[in-house]
Amino acid sequence: MKPINRHKGKVAPLDMVNVDTDQIIPKQFLKRIERTGYGQFLFYDWRFNEDGSINTSFILKKEKYKNSSILVTGDNFGSGSSREHAPWALGDYGFQIIIAPSFADIFYNNCFQNGLLPIVLDKEIVKKIINKTTNENEFNLNIDLESQMIWDDTEEISINFDIEEFRKYCLLNGLDDIGLTLNEENKIKLFENKRSKTGGVISI
Amino acid sequence: MSNTNPKTLFEKIWEKHIVDEKEGQPTLLYVDLHMIHEVTSPQAFEGLRLSNRKVRRPDLTIAVADHAIPTWKGRDPISDPIAKQQVETLSENCKEFGVTLYDMYHKNQGIVHVIGPDLGLTQPGKIIVCGDSHTSTHGAFGAFAMGIGTSEVEHVLATQTLRQFKPKTMNININGNLPNGVTAKDLILGIIKNIGISGAVGHAIEYTGEAITNLSMEGRMTVCNMSIEAGGRAGMIAPDDKTINYLKNKPFAPKGDDFRIATDEWLNLKTDQNAQYDTQINIDGNEFEPFVTWGTNPGMVAPITGKIPDPKNSQDEDEKSSIIKALEYMGLKANTNIQDIEIDKVFIGSCTNSRIEDLEAAAEVVKNKKVNSSVSAMVVPGSTLVKKIAEDKGLDKIFIEAGFEWREAGCSMCLGMNPDILSPKERCASTSNRNFEGRQGKDGRTHLVSPQMAAAAAIAGHFVDTREI
Ligand code: SF4
Numbered sequence: 001m002k003p004i005n006r007h008k009g010k011v012a013p014l015d016m017v018n019v020d021t022d023q024i025i026p027k028q029f030l031k032r033i034e035r036t037g038y039g040q041f042l043f044y045d046w047r048f049n050e051d052g053s054i055n056t057s058f059i060l061k062k063e064k065y066k067n068s069s070i071l072v073t074g075d076n077f078g079s080g081s082s083r084e085h086a087p088w089a090l091g092d093y094g095f096q097i098i099i100a101p102s103f104a105d106i107f108y109n110n111c112f113q114n115g116l117l118p119i120v121l122d123k124e125i126v127k128k129i130i131n132k133t134t135n136e137n138e139f140n141l142n143i144d145l146e147s148q149m150i151w152d153d154t155e156e157i158s159i160n161f162d163i164e165e166f167r168k169y170c171l172l173n174g175l176d177d178i179g180l181t182l183n184e185e186n187k188i189k190l191f192e193n194k195r196s197k198t199g200g201v202i203s204i
Numbered sequence: 205m206s207n208t209n210p211k212t213l214f215e216k217i218w219e220k221h222i223v224d225e226k227e228g229q230p231t232l233l234y235v236d237l238h239m240i241h242e243v244t245s246p247q248a249f250e251g252l253r254l255s256n257r258k259v260r261r262p263d264l265t266i267a268v269a270d271h272a273i274p275t276w277k278g279r280d281p282i283s284d285p286i287a288k289q290q291v292e293t294l295s296e297n298c299k300e301f302g303v304t305l306y307d308m309y310h311k312n313q314g315i316v317h318v319i320g321p322d323l324g325l326t327q328p329g330k331i332i333v334c335g336d337s338h339t340s341t342h343g344a345f346g347a348f349a350m351g352i353g354t355s356e357v358e359h360v361l362a363t364q365t366l367r368q369f370k371p372k373t374m375n376i377n378i379n380g381n382l383p384n385g386v387t388a389k390d391l392i393l394g395i396i397k398n399i400g401i402s403g404a405v406g407h408a409i410e411y412t413g414e415a416i417t418n419l420s421m422e423g424r425m426t427v428c429n430m431s432i433e434a435g436g437r438a439g440m441i442a443p444d445d446k447t448i449n450y451l452k453n454k455p456f457a458p459k460g461d462d463f464r465i466a467t468d469e470w471l472n473l474k475t476d477q478n479a480q481y482d483t484q485i486n487i488d489g490n491e492f493e494p495f496v497t498w499g500t501n502p503g504m505v506a507p508i509t510g511k512i513p514d515p516k517n518s519q520d521e522d523e524k525s526s527i528i529k530a531l532e533y534m535g536l537k538a539n540t541n542i543q544d545i546e547i548d549k550v551f552i553g554s555c556t557n558s559r560i561e562d563l564e565a566a567a568e569v570v571k572n573k574k575v576n577s578s579v580s581a582m583v584v585p586g587s588t589l590v591k592k593i594a595e596d597k598g599l600d601k602i603f604i605e606a607g608f609e610w611r612e613a614g615c616s617m618c619l620g621m622n623p624d625i626l627s628p629k630e631r632c633a634s635t636s637n638r639n640f641e642g643r644q645g646k647d648g649r650t651h652l653v654s655p656q657m658a659a660a661a662a663i664a665g666h667f668v669d670t671r672e673i
Pocket of ligand 1: 317614615636
């Protein structure tokens, strides 16, 4: 996993509440055997018309939101099924930061496993960000994870955000659960030495 | 002998596997056996590749193709392109990462939860994981065995460890013996009926009592298998002489002195006297009868002598609406006698009931009889080894003469992921473990029963009380 610390990027708005994982990535795409390449299916039913043509009215299709890396959205983002395909799709599409007033539990957890930073901000601030990015030609945000700061170029918005120490540590160091566990390599080795004395016959 | 710090079976296994513990974080546990199959492993392997990681202990990892493969004779070809890709990807991944694979033509192939015990890979005291919820089956040997998600599969592949918050412990004690003609399947259906489908959420269950210890190892596996249907994280039964005898001479069981050392260790795992469980449940053995599920979850259970419930009689609004919804899906009317329900299909198989004893019990019922003309019935042995033993005993002939199809080993009609599926509205007496909507095929209707009950229903064309034949 790539570490995150400082990030600057264009902000795309998805001004809706309760966007569930079925909408983020519909279930017909879950049968694939890869964990990459899901970006093309992100918000599939919104991005494409029933006949497969592009739905040009979908907000993320607007020219000015092209190559955005920050998504700002409404309450309870990522609810529904626990599919990890949702953060895979968002990440693969190019988003690295998701801002919302609240997130669904499992989705929030899954983000950290996949190098995405979900940021919870006050409803008022979220609204302000959505307005700015909708009304301005190009709206960027800057994020500094170390100091837990987020600000726009004019510094009209400039605030702190909360994140658990442990999760921050993992993102700063690019550690998913596996990376974290591999930090305990010595302990695993020690355990294995003890275990092999019994020939692995008995679990110690 | 007094013991100052009495522990449960679960606690003993848990403590022996702690690699690391930190405040506020899940415990890091060592995994002794990791089993993988074609459906839940591809993204885990891809994750390893993307981050340049290896499989830490290929020697403690076993792969098998079981879920998506066809079970017809010769197996070829896999017609569903997605299933084909999953099976081929498993082969490629195993080759690349050095993991032993039992592909669909291998003599050790079978349903992942059948081959573990078959081969003696499943042993008391082990922590066993698999990207499959019915991994709880292996707990019948006094192992802590549980299903995990795809990211966790990747975690185990890379580190041979798992991060887990400690579950609570639950003791389900069955007082006294089971009445005659009541099987292990009826026992577990009755337990789920009693405690509900979320009755054991957050718990590792230990089953005790005479009714449990009197079960064969195969019966114990049936019980532990469905622990997950009661919401349990795992189900387990303390190892005893039956466990030891079952494991003796199995291909992967320890041999000679090692076996003797292991035996001592294994027998010491049992819960100490006076050890406390977080939750205690006592059920009277006399409460059990042959059971049939009538609805769309494994807690919707009625005795064979009973009737379909009437939503009018239920006080609880949620319960009422779930009965109405289930009856609608199942195409059943309230107050119908269970024995009047006519069936179209019979499936004897799945990791719940496809072992040799299950097949023997079913064969006993169908011997010299004929499958009802309105029913199509199939037997799918749980593993290629079970299939061979059954054929050596002539069971295949009994089934075929009665009009059953005799298949190759696999998950088959337990879930709609391979060619064996129910057509819409078809009604099936099934020895599997889940009767959820669409589980055996879109709009298919599943009734969970024991192998004896399924066999008897195949002959009669409707459910019958096996105690009366
Ligand atoms: S037989 Fe059914 S429940 Fe068992 S592992 Fe296969 S699909 Fe899962």
